[in-house]
Amino acid sequence: MSSDLHQVTAVITGASSGIGAATAEALAARGATVVLLARREGRVSELQERINERGQGRVLAHGLDVTDSAAVTAVFERIAHDTGGIDMLVNCAGIGSWAPALEADLADWHAMVETNVTGVLTTTHAALPHLAAAADGRRGIADIVTISSVGGRKVTGPNSNVYAATKHAVNAFTEALRQDFTRRHIRAGLIEPGIVTTEMTTSGERYAPDARNASEYGALAPEDVADAVVYMVSRPRHAAINEIMLRPTEQTV
Numbered sequence: 001m002s003s004d005l006h007q008v009t010a011v012i013t014g015a016s017s018g019i020g021a022a023t024a025e026a027l028a029a030r031g032a033t034v035v036l037l038a039r040r041e042g043r044v045s046e047l048q049e050r051i052n053e054r055g056q057g058r059v060l061a062h063g064l065d066v067t068d069s070a071a072v073t074a075v076f077e078r079i080a081h082d083t084g085g086i087d088m089l090v091n092c093a094g095i096g097s098w099a100p101a102l103e104a105d106l107a108d109w110h111a112m113v114e115t116n117v118t119g120v121l122t123t124t125h126a127a128l129p130h131l132a133a134a135a136d137g138r139r140g141i142a143d144i145v146t147i148s149s150v151g152g153r154k155v156t157g158p159n160s161n162v163y164a165a166t167k168h169a170v171n172a173f174t175e176a177l178r179q180d181f182t183r184r185h186i187r188a189g190l191i192e193p194g195i196v197t198t199e200m201t202t203s204g205e206r207y208a209p210d211a212r213n214a215s216e217y218g219a220l221a222p223e224d225v226a227d228a229v230v231y232m233v234s235r236p237r238h239a240a241i242n243e244i245m246l247r248p249t250e251q252t253v
């Protein structure tokens with residue numbers, strides 16, 4: 001097993017905060033070239049500077065909305081041109097709204113589907129030709145890691161409605177990709193966290209499993225999830241970790 005990710009280029013969506021930012025830092029610490037993508041360009045630029053100051057690998061950053069398919073195509077072409085190829089895609093960009101269905105705003109439902117499902121399909125579609133080329137190349141392996149949720153495997157409680165539906169959708173898509181690409185050596189894996197302390201769980205109204213919020217739990221830290229990503233992508237070529245579910249020890253559902 002080699003956990004050395006030198007000469008690997010990893011593209012991370014949702015890298016401006018939370019799990020995506022922690023994952024970018026963890027992959028950079030292993031020597032990967034990391035490409036940080038999110039809408040808040042200032043935030044990804046700040047993270048780029050912080051990683052650069054530590055002298056850990058090469059870091060690129062671009063402002064990108066994953067719901068803008070033309071922009072996604074253009075940015076992925078530019079990344080491949082600038083880095084020489086893409087070995088890994090980490091689909092982390094996501095949003096959540098938790099409201100009883102009767103009170104929910106339809107625009108929030110559509111936004112979750114556009115970001116959490118269509119966004120993942122769009123970035124994956126843009127990355128696949130580059131991942132296939134990487135898998136055919138020197139390293140012989142490429143990875144797609146999608147940050148799903150416990151909510152992608154089961155409905156974790158009331159008001160999960162459309163959020164859980166989006167995560168179930170990406171779980172099905174990822175398993176289908178896994179089956180399609182076994183012989184091409186593109187691994188498609190899912191990370192399914194329970195509650196993690198991030199902007200998503202600490203700002204605004206949010207459903208929390210067991211009717212408690214992140215501060216009442218010994219919630220996971222973004223770094224706990226980043227560890228799982230690093231474990232998944234640093235397996236040897238013959239071994240694919242298909243799914244990792246991780247919860248706070250205290251999370252019941």
Ligand SMILES: NC(=O)C1=CN([C@@H]2O[C@H](COP(=O)(O)OP(=O)(O)OC[C@H]3O[C@@H](n4cnc5c(N)ncnc54)[C@H](OP(=O)(O)O)[C@@H]3O)[C@@H](O)[C@H]2O)C=CC1
Nearest residue numbers: 014016017018019038039040065066093094195196198200
């Ligand atoms: N926190 C938790 O308890 C759990 C979170 N998850 C999943 O983890 C992922 C990351 O969330 P988390 O770190 O918690 O929350 P954060 O809110 O901290 O991070 C969400 C990230 O997604 C980005 N993002 C949102 N919409 C878009 C968009 N349209 N285009 C590009 N980037 C976008 C945000 O950047 P910006 O606003 O700059 O675009 C941000 O970087 C999500 O998919 C979430 O569903 C899964 C299980 C548990």
Ligand SMILES: O=CCS(=O)(=O)O
Nearest residue numbers: 149150151156194195
């Ligand atoms: O994505 C959120 C994690 S949980 O609330 O479904 O456990």
